Amino acid sequence: MREPEVTYKPESLTASRPLLWGAAVLSLIMMAPVAWLVGLSIKSNQDLMMGTDSVFRFPYTLVNYLNILHSSQVFGWLLNSVIVATGHTLGVLVLSSLAGYGFARLEFPFRRTVFVIVLFGLAVPEQAVIIARHQMFSWLNLHNTYLGLMLPGFSSAFGVFLMTQFFRAIPKDIDEAALLDNASQFRIFWKIMLPLTLPAQATLGIFTFLGAWNDYWWPLISATRKEMYTLTIGIASSQTNFAQSEGLGFLAAQAVFASLPAIIVYLIFQRHIVTAVSGGAVK
Known part of the structure; x- marks a missing residue:
């Protein structure tokens, strides 16, 4: 027909x-x-x-961008942001994928209760735990370190929820067929299930990377040494008396320069967001 x-x-x-x-x-x-x-x-x-x-009005000039190339601090801050945002994103993807697979496909005691407790993390603002987190990281001597800047973001309640829902959407017949072939749970997760969730991982990775790249609150508290500033903190620190020092045009050029990596990442992976939203991973 x-x-x-x-x-x-x-x-x-x-x-x-x-x-x-x-x-x-x-x-x-x-x-x-x-x-x-x-x-x-x-x-x-x-x-x-x-x-x-x-x-x-004319004329226009690229001298502000040329001045960035002569500023070693900006590239140091850029490197810090790349390391922190990349490590933050990888940590969220690994932990959220493992937790999402466990909540969606495995049976263990108090699974629903633990999942609800994880979702409570969506309702707790970061400002509510900032004092306890600051004291904990001070006691562990993690301030002014890359690990100290990345570690708080690893626990992503949204990431766990997203990956759990995506794993649940995959038919369980795939798991059963793999179990009949004597595949272990980790092999099923790593070889079969994880590749099917690439659109969801790309979506989560983009949002996580952009959030970590633009984060201002925690780096402002944890990074007290100038060499450990991320790009957002470094640019903000240079805005004091900008008219008498660097100049407004130079600060605007820094802001444009800082946004370029995030824009490039989004343009490269934006099609995965459409695939994840449309549910096109499993046919």
């Missing part, structure tokens, strides 16, 4: 035009601060000292 052909009526396209125009207008509003920041970054500091309205 032939499947019915899908036809698109002009009336439906006409009805959707107001929504498209509304989305376009909202996109422009959201992009306005980004365009303003980029405009500031390509203006000389002397012009900006006379007024920021010079953003809309």
